[in-house]
Amino acid sequence: MDATDRVGTAGPTAPESTPPAPRVTVVGPAKAGLRGRLLGLALACHPAPALAVTALACALAVGARLDGPRAALVTAAVLTGQLSVGWCNDAYDARRDARAGRRGKPASDGTVRAGAVWAAAGIALALCVPLSLACGALAGAVHLAAVAVAWLYNLRLKATVLSWLPYVTGFGLLPAAVTLTLPGQPWPRWWTVTAGALLGLAAHLADTLPDIAADRAAGISGLPHRLGSAGTRRLLPLPLLAATAVLAFGPPGPVGAWGGAALVPAGAAAVAGPACGRRWRKAALGGAVAAAAVDVALLVLRGSAQV
Structure with a gap:
Protein backbone atom coordinates (compact mmCIF):
# COMPACT_ATOMS: atom_id res chain seq x y z
CA MET A 1 0.00 0.00 0.00
CA ASP A 2 1.50 3.37 -0.97
CA ALA A 3 1.07 6.69 0.70
CA THR A 4 -2.00 7.64 -1.38
CA ASP A 5 -3.93 4.67 0.05
CA ARG A 6 -3.57 5.98 3.65
CA VAL A 7 -5.72 9.09 3.30
CA GLY A 8 -8.73 9.43 5.58
CA THR A 9 -11.06 12.16 6.53
CA ALA A 10 -8.49 13.65 8.83
CA GLY A 11 -5.87 13.87 6.09
CA PRO A 12 -2.68 11.91 5.46
CA THR A 13 -1.28 9.86 8.34
CA ALA A 14 2.45 10.10 8.81
CA PRO A 15 4.36 6.80 8.93
CA GLU A 16 5.21 5.57 12.44
CA SER A 17 8.92 5.77 11.69
CA THR A 18 8.84 9.53 11.12
CA PRO A 19 10.83 11.17 13.97
CA PRO A 20 9.29 14.05 15.88
CA ALA A 21 10.28 17.54 14.86
CA PRO A 22 13.37 18.72 16.75
CA ARG A 23 12.92 21.34 19.42
CA VAL A 24 14.62 24.61 18.65
CA THR A 25 16.52 26.14 21.54
CA VAL A 26 16.89 29.87 21.37
CA VAL A 27 20.24 31.11 22.61
CA GLY A 28 20.63 34.83 22.96
CA PRO A 29 19.74 37.88 24.99
CA ALA A 30 16.01 37.25 24.61
CA PRO A 188 60.38 53.18 40.34
CA ARG A 189 63.73 51.49 40.40
CA TRP A 190 64.95 49.75 37.27
CA TRP A 191 64.63 46.25 38.67
CA THR A 192 60.94 46.78 39.47
CA VAL A 193 60.18 47.91 35.92
CA THR A 194 62.28 45.11 34.43
CA ALA A 195 60.58 42.46 36.54
CA GLY A 196 57.17 43.86 35.58
CA ALA A 197 58.04 43.70 31.88
CA LEU A 198 59.27 40.12 32.20
CA LEU A 199 56.11 39.11 34.05
CA GLY A 200 54.11 40.73 31.26
CA LEU A 201 55.82 38.56 28.66
CA ALA A 202 55.22 35.48 30.80
CA ALA A 203 51.56 36.44 31.25
CA HIS A 204 51.10 36.69 27.49
CA LEU A 205 52.67 33.30 26.85
CA ALA A 206 50.83 31.53 29.68
CA ASP A 207 47.46 33.10 28.95
CA THR A 208 47.63 32.25 25.24
CA LEU A 209 49.07 28.75 25.52
CA PRO A 210 45.83 26.84 26.31
CA ASP A 211 44.01 28.46 23.37
CA ILE A 212 46.64 28.38 20.63
CA ALA A 213 44.74 25.88 18.45
CA ALA A 214 41.40 27.69 18.81
CA ASP A 215 43.04 31.07 18.20
CA ARG A 216 44.67 29.80 15.03
CA ALA A 217 41.29 28.57 13.81
CA ALA A 218 39.94 32.07 14.45
CA GLY A 219 42.71 33.62 12.35
CA ILE A 220 44.93 34.90 15.16
CA SER A 221 48.67 34.62 14.59
CA GLY A 222 50.51 36.28 17.45
CA LEU A 223 53.95 35.35 18.73
CA PRO A 224 52.82 32.28 20.75
CA HIS A 225 50.83 30.98 17.78
CA ARG A 226 53.91 31.24 15.57
CA LEU A 227 56.02 29.45 18.18
CA GLY A 228 53.40 26.71 18.59
CA SER A 229 52.41 24.99 21.81
CA ALA A 230 55.75 23.22 22.27
CA GLY A 231 57.82 26.33 21.57
CA THR A 232 55.70 28.47 23.88
CA ARG A 233 56.03 25.92 26.70
CA ARG A 234 59.80 25.90 26.31
CA LEU A 235 60.04 29.70 26.31
CA LEU A 236 57.65 30.37 29.20
CA PRO A 237 59.98 29.47 32.13
CA LEU A 238 62.65 31.92 30.96
CA PRO A 239 60.87 35.25 31.69
CA LEU A 240 59.44 33.80 34.91
CA LEU A 241 62.87 32.78 36.20
CA ALA A 242 64.41 36.02 34.97
CA ALA A 243 61.80 38.12 36.81
CA THR A 244 62.48 36.32 40.08
CA ALA A 245 66.23 36.66 39.62
CA VAL A 246 65.93 40.39 38.92
CA LEU A 247 63.84 40.92 42.06
CA ALA A 248 66.22 38.81 44.16
CA PHE A 249 69.54 40.22 42.92
CA GLY A 250 68.57 43.63 41.53
CA PRO A 251 68.14 45.64 44.75
CA PRO A 252 71.39 46.95 46.26
CA GLY A 253 72.91 45.12 49.18
CA PRO A 254 72.91 41.43 50.07
CA VAL A 255 70.30 39.15 48.58
CA GLY A 256 68.91 38.22 51.98
CA ALA A 257 66.98 35.20 53.13
CA TRP A 258 63.71 36.18 51.43
CA GLY A 259 65.34 36.69 48.03
CA GLY A 260 67.22 33.42 48.12
CA ALA A 261 64.25 31.47 49.42
CA ALA A 262 61.98 32.88 46.70
CA LEU A 263 64.12 31.43 43.94
CA VAL A 264 63.24 27.86 44.92
CA PRO A 265 59.40 27.88 44.76
CA ALA A 266 59.31 30.36 41.88
CA GLY A 267 61.79 28.31 39.87
CA ALA A 268 59.96 25.06 40.61
CA ALA A 269 56.60 26.51 39.57
CA ALA A 270 58.03 28.13 36.46
CA VAL A 271 59.53 24.85 35.24
CA ALA A 272 56.91 22.37 36.47
CA GLY A 273 53.92 24.19 34.97
CA PRO A 274 55.07 24.12 31.34
CA ALA A 275 56.50 20.60 31.80
CA CYS A 276 53.04 19.32 32.77
CA GLY A 277 51.35 21.27 30.01
CA ARG A 278 51.04 18.32 27.65
CA ARG A 279 48.73 16.45 30.02
CA TRP A 280 47.02 19.33 31.81
CA ARG A 281 46.04 22.07 29.36
CA LYS A 282 46.25 24.91 31.88
CA ALA A 283 49.21 23.66 33.90
CA ALA A 284 51.51 26.27 32.38
CA LEU A 285 49.13 29.05 33.36
CA GLY A 286 48.91 27.65 36.91
CA GLY A 287 52.70 27.51 37.18
CA ALA A 288 53.02 31.07 35.89
CA VAL A 289 50.48 32.33 38.42
CA ALA A 290 52.33 30.57 41.25
CA ALA A 291 55.69 31.99 40.20
CA ALA A 292 54.20 35.46 39.78
CA ALA A 293 52.67 35.24 43.26
CA VAL A 294 56.14 34.67 44.71
CA ASP A 295 57.43 37.73 42.84
CA VAL A 296 54.56 39.89 44.09
CA ALA A 297 55.29 38.73 47.63
CA LEU A 298 58.90 39.89 47.18
CA LEU A 299 57.68 43.29 46.04
CA VAL A 300 55.41 43.69 49.06
CA LEU A 301 57.84 42.38 51.67
CA ARG A 302 60.74 44.52 50.49
CA GLY A 303 58.79 47.60 49.47
CA SER A 304 60.60 47.43 46.16
CA ALA A 305 58.13 49.54 44.22
CA GLN A 306 59.33 52.67 46.03
CA VAL A 307 62.37 54.67 45.14
Whole structure:
Protein backbone atom coordinates (compact mmCIF):
# COMPACT_ATOMS: atom_id res chain seq x y z
CA MET A 1 0.00 0.00 0.00
CA ASP A 2 1.50 3.37 -0.97
CA ALA A 3 1.07 6.69 0.70
CA THR A 4 -2.00 7.64 -1.38
CA ASP A 5 -3.93 4.67 0.05
CA ARG A 6 -3.57 5.98 3.65
CA VAL A 7 -5.72 9.09 3.30
CA GLY A 8 -8.73 9.43 5.58
CA THR A 9 -11.06 12.16 6.53
CA ALA A 10 -8.49 13.65 8.83
CA GLY A 11 -5.87 13.87 6.09
CA PRO A 12 -2.68 11.91 5.46
CA THR A 13 -1.28 9.86 8.34
CA ALA A 14 2.45 10.10 8.81
CA PRO A 15 4.36 6.80 8.93
CA GLU A 16 5.21 5.57 12.44
CA SER A 17 8.92 5.77 11.69
CA THR A 18 8.84 9.53 11.12
CA PRO A 19 10.83 11.17 13.97
CA PRO A 20 9.29 14.05 15.88
CA ALA A 21 10.28 17.54 14.86
CA PRO A 22 13.37 18.72 16.75
CA ARG A 23 12.92 21.34 19.42
CA VAL A 24 14.62 24.61 18.65
CA THR A 25 16.52 26.14 21.54
CA VAL A 26 16.89 29.87 21.37
CA VAL A 27 20.24 31.11 22.61
CA GLY A 28 20.63 34.83 22.96
CA PRO A 29 19.74 37.88 24.99
CA ALA A 30 16.01 37.25 24.61
CA LYS A 31 16.35 33.75 26.04
CA ALA A 32 18.98 34.53 28.64
CA GLY A 33 16.93 37.13 30.53
CA LEU A 34 18.26 40.06 32.51
CA ARG A 35 20.15 37.91 35.01
CA GLY A 36 21.77 35.87 32.25
CA ARG A 37 22.76 39.00 30.34
CA LEU A 38 24.32 40.54 33.44
CA LEU A 39 26.24 37.34 34.13
CA GLY A 40 27.35 37.21 30.51
CA LEU A 41 28.52 40.82 30.71
CA ALA A 42 30.50 40.03 33.85
CA LEU A 43 32.17 37.04 32.20
CA ALA A 44 32.91 39.03 29.05
CA CYS A 45 35.29 41.33 30.94
CA HIS A 46 37.81 38.47 31.37
CA PRO A 47 37.44 38.60 35.16
CA ALA A 48 40.43 36.43 36.08
CA PRO A 49 43.11 38.52 34.28
CA ALA A 50 41.36 41.76 35.25
CA LEU A 51 41.35 40.85 38.94
CA ALA A 52 44.92 39.51 38.78
CA VAL A 53 46.32 42.75 37.36
CA THR A 54 44.25 44.79 39.81
CA ALA A 55 45.58 42.70 42.71
CA LEU A 56 49.11 43.25 41.42
CA ALA A 57 48.54 47.01 41.37
CA CYS A 58 47.16 46.89 44.91
CA ALA A 59 50.19 44.89 46.06
CA LEU A 60 52.53 47.39 44.41
CA ALA A 61 50.69 50.20 46.19
CA VAL A 62 51.17 48.45 49.53
CA GLY A 63 54.84 47.86 48.72
CA ALA A 64 55.26 51.53 47.80
CA ARG A 65 53.79 52.54 51.20
CA LEU A 66 50.87 54.46 49.72
CA ASP A 67 48.31 55.55 52.29
CA GLY A 68 44.86 53.96 52.26
CA PRO A 69 42.98 56.51 50.10
CA ARG A 70 45.77 56.72 47.52
CA ALA A 71 46.08 52.93 47.35
CA ALA A 72 42.32 52.62 46.89
CA LEU A 73 42.40 55.25 44.14
CA VAL A 74 45.18 53.45 42.26
CA THR A 75 43.35 50.14 42.62
CA ALA A 76 40.10 51.64 41.30
CA ALA A 77 41.86 53.23 38.33
CA VAL A 78 43.55 49.97 37.40
CA LEU A 79 40.34 47.97 37.84
CA THR A 80 38.33 50.22 35.52
CA GLY A 81 41.14 50.14 32.97
CA GLN A 82 41.27 46.36 33.04
CA LEU A 83 37.50 46.08 32.74
CA SER A 84 37.59 48.29 29.65
CA VAL A 85 40.33 46.17 28.11
CA GLY A 86 38.53 42.89 28.79
CA TRP A 87 35.20 44.08 27.41
CA CYS A 88 36.92 45.59 24.37
CA ASN A 89 38.62 42.25 23.71
CA ASP A 90 35.40 40.22 23.81
CA ALA A 91 33.38 42.71 21.78
CA TYR A 92 36.00 43.11 19.06
CA ASP A 93 36.51 39.35 18.71
CA ALA A 94 32.78 38.48 18.81
CA ARG A 95 32.32 37.77 15.10
CA ARG A 96 35.63 35.93 14.77
CA ASP A 97 34.88 33.81 17.84
CA ALA A 98 31.41 33.00 16.49
CA ARG A 99 32.81 31.84 13.15
CA ALA A 100 35.33 29.64 14.96
CA GLY A 101 32.61 28.19 17.23
CA ARG A 102 34.48 29.15 20.40
CA ARG A 103 32.60 28.47 23.62
CA GLY A 104 32.56 30.52 26.78
CA LYS A 105 32.45 33.82 24.89
CA PRO A 106 29.25 35.68 25.89
CA ALA A 107 29.54 38.29 23.13
CA SER A 108 29.82 35.66 20.39
CA ASP A 109 27.38 33.00 21.61
CA GLY A 110 24.51 35.48 21.97
CA THR A 111 24.33 35.59 25.75
CA VAL A 112 24.89 39.34 25.60
CA ARG A 113 24.92 41.61 22.56
CA ALA A 114 28.29 42.84 21.32
CA GLY A 115 26.92 46.39 21.35
CA ALA A 116 26.24 46.11 25.08
CA VAL A 117 29.79 44.88 25.66
CA TRP A 118 31.17 47.79 23.65
CA ALA A 119 29.06 50.17 25.74
CA ALA A 120 30.41 48.63 28.96
CA ALA A 121 33.97 49.02 27.66
CA GLY A 122 33.33 52.68 26.87
CA ILE A 123 31.82 53.38 30.29
CA ALA A 124 34.71 51.66 32.08
CA LEU A 125 37.22 53.64 30.01
CA ALA A 126 35.35 56.88 30.73
CA LEU A 127 35.63 56.15 34.46
CA CYS A 128 39.28 55.14 34.15
CA VAL A 129 40.37 58.53 32.79
CA PRO A 130 39.38 60.73 35.77
CA LEU A 131 40.37 58.06 38.29
CA SER A 132 43.82 57.81 36.73
CA LEU A 133 44.32 61.58 36.54
CA ALA A 134 43.20 61.90 40.17
CA CYS A 135 46.36 59.96 41.06
CA GLY A 136 48.36 62.84 39.58
CA ALA A 137 48.88 64.13 36.05
CA LEU A 138 52.06 62.15 35.41
CA ALA A 139 50.87 58.98 37.13
CA GLY A 140 47.56 59.20 35.28
CA ALA A 141 49.26 59.71 31.94
CA VAL A 142 51.48 56.67 32.52
CA HIS A 143 48.54 54.47 33.49
CA LEU A 144 46.41 55.65 30.58
CA ALA A 145 49.33 54.89 28.26
CA ALA A 146 49.34 51.32 29.63
CA VAL A 147 45.59 51.05 29.03
CA ALA A 148 46.04 52.45 25.51
CA VAL A 149 48.60 49.83 24.54
CA ALA A 150 46.28 47.13 25.89
CA TRP A 151 43.50 48.42 23.64
CA LEU A 152 46.02 48.48 20.77
CA TYR A 153 46.68 44.81 21.47
CA ASN A 154 42.97 44.02 21.15
CA LEU A 155 42.40 46.06 18.01
CA ARG A 156 45.59 45.39 16.09
CA LEU A 157 48.65 43.73 17.62
CA LYS A 158 47.00 40.57 18.98
CA ALA A 159 47.21 38.87 15.59
CA THR A 160 50.77 39.98 14.78
CA VAL A 161 54.27 38.96 15.77
CA LEU A 162 54.30 42.02 18.09
CA SER A 163 51.55 40.58 20.28
CA TRP A 164 53.99 40.47 23.21
CA LEU A 165 54.76 44.22 23.10
CA PRO A 166 51.60 45.55 24.83
CA TYR A 167 52.01 43.05 27.67
CA VAL A 168 55.66 43.97 28.22
CA THR A 169 54.89 47.69 28.00
CA GLY A 170 51.76 47.61 30.16
CA PHE A 171 53.24 45.50 32.96
CA GLY A 172 56.46 47.52 32.84
CA LEU A 173 54.56 50.81 33.23
CA LEU A 174 52.42 49.59 36.12
CA PRO A 175 55.06 50.18 38.87
CA ALA A 176 55.57 53.71 37.56
CA ALA A 177 51.83 54.40 37.68
CA VAL A 178 51.98 53.47 41.37
CA THR A 179 55.14 55.24 42.54
CA LEU A 180 54.34 58.44 40.63
CA THR A 181 51.25 58.74 42.83
CA LEU A 182 53.51 59.32 45.85
CA PRO A 183 54.43 62.83 47.01
CA GLY A 184 57.39 63.99 44.95
CA GLN A 185 56.41 61.68 42.07
CA PRO A 186 59.40 59.31 42.31
CA TRP A 187 60.08 56.88 39.48
CA PRO A 188 60.38 53.18 40.34
CA ARG A 189 63.73 51.49 40.40
CA TRP A 190 64.95 49.75 37.27
CA TRP A 191 64.63 46.25 38.67
CA THR A 192 60.94 46.78 39.47
CA VAL A 193 60.18 47.91 35.92
CA THR A 194 62.28 45.11 34.43
CA ALA A 195 60.58 42.46 36.54
CA GLY A 196 57.17 43.86 35.58
CA ALA A 197 58.04 43.70 31.88
CA LEU A 198 59.27 40.12 32.20
CA LEU A 199 56.11 39.11 34.05
CA GLY A 200 54.11 40.73 31.26
CA LEU A 201 55.82 38.56 28.66
CA ALA A 202 55.22 35.48 30.80
CA ALA A 203 51.56 36.44 31.25
CA HIS A 204 51.10 36.69 27.49
CA LEU A 205 52.67 33.30 26.85
CA ALA A 206 50.83 31.53 29.68
CA ASP A 207 47.46 33.10 28.95
CA THR A 208 47.63 32.25 25.24
CA LEU A 209 49.07 28.75 25.52
CA PRO A 210 45.83 26.84 26.31
CA ASP A 211 44.01 28.46 23.37
CA ILE A 212 46.64 28.38 20.63
CA ALA A 213 44.74 25.88 18.45
CA ALA A 214 41.40 27.69 18.81
CA ASP A 215 43.04 31.07 18.20
CA ARG A 216 44.67 29.80 15.03
CA ALA A 217 41.29 28.57 13.81
CA ALA A 218 39.94 32.07 14.45
CA GLY A 219 42.71 33.62 12.35
CA ILE A 220 44.93 34.90 15.16
CA SER A 221 48.67 34.62 14.59
CA GLY A 222 50.51 36.28 17.45
CA LEU A 223 53.95 35.35 18.73
CA PRO A 224 52.82 32.28 20.75
CA HIS A 225 50.83 30.98 17.78
CA ARG A 226 53.91 31.24 15.57
CA LEU A 227 56.02 29.45 18.18
CA GLY A 228 53.40 26.71 18.59
CA SER A 229 52.41 24.99 21.81
CA ALA A 230 55.75 23.22 22.27
CA GLY A 231 57.82 26.33 21.57
CA THR A 232 55.70 28.47 23.88
CA ARG A 233 56.03 25.92 26.70
CA ARG A 234 59.80 25.90 26.31
CA LEU A 235 60.04 29.70 26.31
CA LEU A 236 57.65 30.37 29.20
CA PRO A 237 59.98 29.47 32.13
CA LEU A 238 62.65 31.92 30.96
CA PRO A 239 60.87 35.25 31.69
CA LEU A 240 59.44 33.80 34.91
CA LEU A 241 62.87 32.78 36.20
CA ALA A 242 64.41 36.02 34.97
CA ALA A 243 61.80 38.12 36.81
CA THR A 244 62.48 36.32 40.08
CA ALA A 245 66.23 36.66 39.62
CA VAL A 246 65.93 40.39 38.92
CA LEU A 247 63.84 40.92 42.06
CA ALA A 248 66.22 38.81 44.16
CA PHE A 249 69.54 40.22 42.92
CA GLY A 250 68.57 43.63 41.53
CA PRO A 251 68.14 45.64 44.75
CA PRO A 252 71.39 46.95 46.26
CA GLY A 253 72.91 45.12 49.18
CA PRO A 254 72.91 41.43 50.07
CA VAL A 255 70.30 39.15 48.58
CA GLY A 256 68.91 38.22 51.98
CA ALA A 257 66.98 35.20 53.13
CA TRP A 258 63.71 36.18 51.43
CA GLY A 259 65.34 36.69 48.03
CA GLY A 260 67.22 33.42 48.12
CA ALA A 261 64.25 31.47 49.42
CA ALA A 262 61.98 32.88 46.70
CA LEU A 263 64.12 31.43 43.94
CA VAL A 264 63.24 27.86 44.92
CA PRO A 265 59.40 27.88 44.76
CA ALA A 266 59.31 30.36 41.88
CA GLY A 267 61.79 28.31 39.87
CA ALA A 268 59.96 25.06 40.61
CA ALA A 269 56.60 26.51 39.57
CA ALA A 270 58.03 28.13 36.46
CA VAL A 271 59.53 24.85 35.24
CA ALA A 272 56.91 22.37 36.47
CA GLY A 273 53.92 24.19 34.97
CA PRO A 274 55.07 24.12 31.34
CA ALA A 275 56.50 20.60 31.80
CA CYS A 276 53.04 19.32 32.77
CA GLY A 277 51.35 21.27 30.01
CA ARG A 278 51.04 18.32 27.65
CA ARG A 279 48.73 16.45 30.02
CA TRP A 280 47.02 19.33 31.81
CA ARG A 281 46.04 22.07 29.36
CA LYS A 282 46.25 24.91 31.88
CA ALA A 283 49.21 23.66 33.90
CA ALA A 284 51.51 26.27 32.38
CA LEU A 285 49.13 29.05 33.36
CA GLY A 286 48.91 27.65 36.91
CA GLY A 287 52.70 27.51 37.18
CA ALA A 288 53.02 31.07 35.89
CA VAL A 289 50.48 32.33 38.42
CA ALA A 290 52.33 30.57 41.25
CA ALA A 291 55.69 31.99 40.20
CA ALA A 292 54.20 35.46 39.78
CA ALA A 293 52.67 35.24 43.26
CA VAL A 294 56.14 34.67 44.71
CA ASP A 295 57.43 37.73 42.84
CA VAL A 296 54.56 39.89 44.09
CA ALA A 297 55.29 38.73 47.63
CA LEU A 298 58.90 39.89 47.18
CA LEU A 299 57.68 43.29 46.04
CA VAL A 300 55.41 43.69 49.06
CA LEU A 301 57.84 42.38 51.67
CA ARG A 302 60.74 44.52 50.49
CA GLY A 303 58.79 47.60 49.47
CA SER A 304 60.60 47.43 46.16
CA ALA A 305 58.13 49.54 44.22
CA GLN A 306 59.33 52.67 46.03
CA VAL A 307 62.37 54.67 45.14
